[in-house]
Amino acid sequence: MLKNYIKIAFRNIVKNKVHTFINVAGLSVGMAVAMLIGLWIWDELSFDKYHSSYNRVGQIMVTQTANSETQTFESTVTPLSGELRTKYAGDFKYTALAWWGAHILAVGDKKLSQSGMWAEADLPAILSLKMLKGNYTDFSDPSSFIISQSVATSLFGTANPINKMVKVDNKTNLKVVGVYEDLPHNTSFYETKFMLPFHNKNNWWGTQMGAWDNHGCRIYTLMTDKADFDKVSAKIKNITKPHFKINDETIQVFPMSKWHLYSDFKNSKSVGGRIEMVWLFGIIGVFVLLLACINFMNLSTARSEKRAKEVGIRKAIGSMRSQLINQFLSESVMFAFLALVVTLGIILITLPYFNQIADKEIALPFANIWFWIMALGFTAFTGIVAGSYPAFYLSSFNPVKVLKGTFRVGRFASMPRKVLVVVQFTVSIVLIIGTIIVFRQIQYAKSRPIGYSRAGLISVEMNTPEIYGHYEVMRRDLIQTGAVEDMAESNSTTTQIWSNNSGFTWEGQAPGYDPTFGTIGVTYDFGHTVGWKVSQGRDFSRSFPTDTGGLILNESAVKLSGIRNPVGKVLRWQGQPHVVIGVVKDMVMESPYNKPVATVFMMLPGWVNFITLRVKPTMSMQEALKKIEPVFKKYNPGSPFDFKFNDDLYAHKFSDEQRIGNLATIFAVLAIFISCLGLFGLASFVAEQRIKEIGVRKVLGASVANLWRLLSTEFVVLVTISLFIAIPAAYYYMSNWLLKYEYRSTITWWIFAASGLGALVITLLTVSYHAIKAAMANPVKNLRSE
Known part of the structure; x- marks a missing residue:
């Protein structure tokens, strides 16, 4: 019986080539989107599960509550690690301090700039690193360290x-005691x-083991088998209060x-995060696959009259309805498995x-048997979902009416198809509107006044002892190259605030009022280099020796402090x-979507x-870098010339939203493509x-x-109905999405108008081919049998 089903199915697939192409194309695109999103979701859900102690590792x-705002962050004080280790040994198997940063590793003439961390001895055990050579037990020696396989x-x-x-x-010679597998x-x-x-002497944080007022490190823990995260958190909640009383912590x-996630x-309290993106793309994947299944349903039921006699004959010779359902x-x-290939x-x-778009390293796991089980199961499920409605619909025909020639599908037979088309375009229009709003929000934040000029700014981290102490002569040499307009030093780049105090x-300060300010140490020429805009008073100047003890506030700091006419205070x-x-x-x-941080700039x-240096706008960047690099080699010979453009650092702040927008654009285009395939097939059927x-x-x-208007009107009406459903839904969801940004764009009427007009134009272009072809056909040929 199964062999017979397959044979008949194969004949129908080969006989109706256009129908087959549309169905396979639609299903394959829908399945590809769903599988890509599925792989992405699996990668997200399996994040950090590489570590065997995943369920017991914590941070x-x-x-803190400051300036009437409550913030939760990772940076904590160094003495806390030891106190947790000694006072709560029953809850914490291991605790380890860590501090991230880029460092220069050198062996002979080989120099390598890589990201690593200063870490206490138990961190490798907490992370259950897979050692390829040596071991991490010797890592407790302050003169040793461990490296990854790629660095080795x-x-x-x-x-x-x-x-x-x-x-x-x-400056620090360390012995390699272990090589671990790249994470x-x-x-x-x-x-x-x-x-x-x-605890190496050259790690500054290692000297701060008694500093309860300096937040800068991270602490990772491995809980004991019986420890509960919530109960332990409640137990240690106020552990720092006897030592740190400035803010409520x-x-x-x-x-x-x-x-x-x-x-x-x-x-x-943890209230969400990337899990919202996982749900969002999961829903998009389901809907795009649903669009492809709807195409199959629509085209299969649309061809019902052509297969009615087949159903009538098979029923007349004894086929049961269940056999017909199995056939369809x-x-x-079979369509689904063709689409899988x-x-x-x-x-x-x-x-x-x-x-590249999603910032992932996902690969198809062809060697994994579970991948094939899930892929084949997913394909079979897709085929059953896509074919369920046509199977039940076609198998319900009355054989007597069909064989007498009196069978008609009825005036309401097309209603389910119309509903499915409305669903298709509703999803597609929601995706289009959402994509436009995401990109408008990104552009709105990108065009925000940032208070300085990013063009031509370059940042270089001071990562070796040689580069310190040469500020004046190095600045002079850089300016003399003719490529640099000015240079300054600071304790963070223009795109970060690393210190809050x-x-x-x-x-006149109110009693008990102790606000927190971003604190940035700078040299004289910082303001001129970055091009900030002085609104009151003046900039730092060498003409005023007392400026070494001066401050410059930003406008948010003035507002937060409440000081009127602050210059001279x-x-x-x-x-x-x-x-x-x-x-x-x-x-x-900081974030271009949030309000500016109240900041104090100090001469430190x-x-x-x-x-930070500014390249002259009259010189090409490539030529300027050739002149700048030798100066850095002169004053920092132990390090490669490693620089970053401030434009790139600022652009990185938009990466998550840009990624959402790019992926949403792709999915919206594919949703429209699938919907248009369905319309193309239905238009062909209606015209015929x-x-x-x-x-x-x-x-x-x-x-x-x-005649063109006659054949197109039905589809335009369906898309118009989709618009009335999609616009309120998109407005509701995207309004809520925008609420998470303090600095956000507005949703204007033209977004919906443009999306609606675009959907209507695409619809007309899709159906016009068959409509015009039918309208221009020779009526004598079509009416010859009448």
Whole structure:
């Protein structure tokens, strides 16, 4: 019986080539989108599961209430690790401090700039690193460190690196005691290419083991088997309060299983994060696949009259309805398996581009038996879903009416098809509107005034001891190259604020009011280099020796402090008086979607980590870099010239939204493509079904334009109905999406008008081919049998 089903299904597939092409194309595109999204979701859900102790690893999170705002963040104080280790040994098997950063590794003439971390000895055990050579038990020695396999290959080639010496940042000689397997892309520690001993004398944070007021490190933990995250968090909640009383602070242990997908906090509670994107793309994947299944249903039922006699004859000779249902389901499953072959080809071609857009390293796991089980099961399920309605519909025909020639599908038979077309275009229009709003929000934030000029700015991290102490002569040499307009040093780039402090006092300050300010140490020429805009007072100047104790506030800091006419006022910090010499326009240094951070700029030449320089606009960047690099080689010979464009650093802040927009665009285009395939097939069927009517009308004087309008009106009405459903749905969802941004665009009427007009134009272009072809056909030929 099954062999017979397959044979008949194969004959129908071969006989109706256009119908087959449309169905296979629609199903394969829909299945490809669903499979790509499925692979992406699997990658997201398996994030960090590389670590065998995944369910017991945690991170200490700090919640502070300052400036009437509650924030939860990762940076905590260094003494906390030891206190957790000693006082709560029954709950924590291991605790480890860590501090991230880029470092220079050198072996002879080989120099490598990579990202790694200073880490306490238990961190490799917490992360269950897979050691390929050596072990991490020797990592407790402050003169040793462990490296990844890729770093070992870059530095030592095929030679055994164990017990070999490596110079770090041109000042610290460390011995390699272990090589671990490179961490996969879907882990939080992917960029950790080596681990340095936290308690080495050259790690500044290692000297801060008693500093309860300095938040800068992270603490990772491995819980004991019986420990419960919530109960332990409640137990240690107030552990820092006896030591740190400036702000209201609480502590919690945040499980690794939530790091990636549930990283957004509100009032110290995890309230979501990337899991919303997982749900969003999961829903999109289901709907795009549903669109493809709808195409199959529509085209199959539209051809019902052609297969009615087949159903009548088979019923007349004894076929049961269940056998007919199995026959039609067999056909749809065969279509699905044909589409699977095309789907795998589409995925193989598009996966590299998909990975680039999604920032992933996903590969098709052909060697995994579970992949094939899931792929085949998914395909069979798709075929059954796509073929279920046509199977039940076609098998219900009355054989007597069919064989007498009196069978008609009825005036309401097309209603389900119309409903399905409305569903298709509703989904497509929602995706179009959502894509436009996402890109408008990105563009709105990108065009926001940022308070300085990014063009031509370059940042270089000061990563070796040689580069310090040469500010004046290095600045002079760079300017003399003719490529640099100005240069300055600071403790963060223009796109980050790495230090936040409270404890500022001033005359007229309200009792108990202790706001937190972003604190940036700069040199004299910072303002001129970055091009900030002074709104009150003046910039730092060498003409005023007292500026070494001066402050410049941004406008948000003035507003937060409540100081009127701040220029000339004195702020005290850490017991030292500082005079406010100027106020500058707010610079967008953190998220471009949030309000600017209240920031204090201080003359602190000894508290700098970055060099910022501005290239002259009259010189090409390539030529300028050739002149700049030798100066850095002169003052920093132990490090490669590693620089970043501030434009790129700022653009990176839009990466998540840009990724959402790009993926949404692709899915919207594919949804429209699938919907148009269905319309194309239905238009062909409708034109064929009404060919005699068109002939009669043409004989009676109807023009081509009249006939085109007649055949197109039905589809335009369906798309119009879709618009009335899609517009409120899109408005509701996208309004809620925009609410998570403090700095956000508005949803204007033209977005819906443009989306609706675009959908109507696409519909008309799709159906016009068959409509015009039918309208221009010779009526004599079509009416010959009448």
